Amino acid sequence: MNTTSKNIKYKKHYLTARPFGLFDILLILILLTISIILVIVFIPSVQGEFVEVYHNGKMIEKIDLSLNKNYTYDIDGEIIVEIKDKTARVVSNNCHSQICVQTPPISKVGEKIICAPKKFVIVVANNQEMYITG
Amino acid sequence: MNRNHIILKIAYTALLLSLTIIIGLLEMLIPPIIPLLPFIKIGFSNIVIIFTIIILDELSSIITVILKSLIIPLLFGNPIMILYSLPASILSLFLMLLMFRLKILGIPLISALAASVHNTIQVVVAFLIMGTTVVFSYLPYVSLAGLISGMITGIISYFLITHTPNRIKKIQDYFL
Numbered sequence: 001m002n003t004t005s006k007n008i009k010y011k012k013h014y015l016t017a018r019p020f021g022l023f024d025i026l027l028i029l030i031l032l033t034i035s036i037i038l039v040i041v042f043i044p045s046v047q048g049e050f051v052e053v054y055h056n057g058k059m060i061e062k063i064d065l066s067l068n069k070n071y072t073y074d075i076d077g078e079i080i081v082e083i084k085d086k087t088a089r090v091v092s093n094n095c096h097s098q099i100c101v102q103t104p105p106i107s108k109v110g111e112k113i114i115c116a117p118k119k120f121v122i123v124v125a126n127n128q129e130m131y132i133t134g
Numbered sequence: 135m136n137r138n139h140i141i142l143k144i145a146y147t148a149l150l151l152s153l154t155i156i157i158g159l160l161e162m163l164i165p166p167i168i169p170l171l172p173f174i175k176i177g178f179s180n181i182v183i184i185f186t187i188i189i190l191d192e193l194s195s196i197i198t199v200i201l202k203s204l205i206i207p208l209l210f211g212n213p214i215m216i217l218y219s220l221p222a223s224i225l226s227l228f229l230m231l232l233m234f235r236l237k238i239l240g241i242p243l244i245s246a247l248a249a250s251v252h253n254t255i256q257v258v259v260a261f262l263i264m265g266t267t268v269v270f271s272y273l274p275y276v277s278l279a280g281l282i283s284g285m286i287t288g289i290i291s292y293f294l295i296t297h298t299p300n301r302i303k304k305i306q307d308y309f310l
Binding site: 009010011012013014015016017018019020021023024027028031032035036038039041042056058 | 165187188189191235237238241242246250274275278281285288289296303
């Protein structure tokens, strides 16, 4: 019955315990720092095979990176995506911020160009599919 | 624990299990939070799991987690998702139970660490299934996402548990 009494203790403890102690705050800060540094360090380096085009969070097209070609999308105006020498970039977009046009060409898996006002995203990928569940 | 309490416990476990399944289903219906990482979810059913651990007991939470990871993929998704959901859920649950027993950390931190480990295990499973190291490029993103989403669900769980009415908190005493 020893484990049972342990159960009682921690169940009662967490009914009234404070959400954060000093140790908790230090630990979360350390972990957040480490993971943010890892995100920065692991900048994509694998050459991609496709460019996935998203609008409103849904994939609308998958473009082959090996063909030199321009693709035009009509999302509140024209967006032209250019594929050249295995890289992709947005050459023209009628939105006012022009951030996507200024973004340098992308070619590595995971790299992306985002036009936030139009919810338009292109991202480099290769052939693997992922199924991750919650 | 007398006979009535055992029946009560089974009923509560079933109720909370159905709640996790409903929350899991609703989460599959809402669009992805990060379009480029469409597999990242907040994991709101974790709130129910923490509630189960504190108000019911460990056995109930283990049963809830195992059945949830089996039922959601079978009913609403692809059975191959069981390979991703089951090991990650079970291991992160045991980590969570261990941390609850140690009583060093608060609920939000326990939840954040468990969520981060959950996501990391899924990436390892993805590596084992697909056999390519490309998936490890997601590792920093999913562990960071786990920390943040686990903090969110942990803080919600904390408020849920501290604001639970006393007559429900009393259920705790039946399952000692």
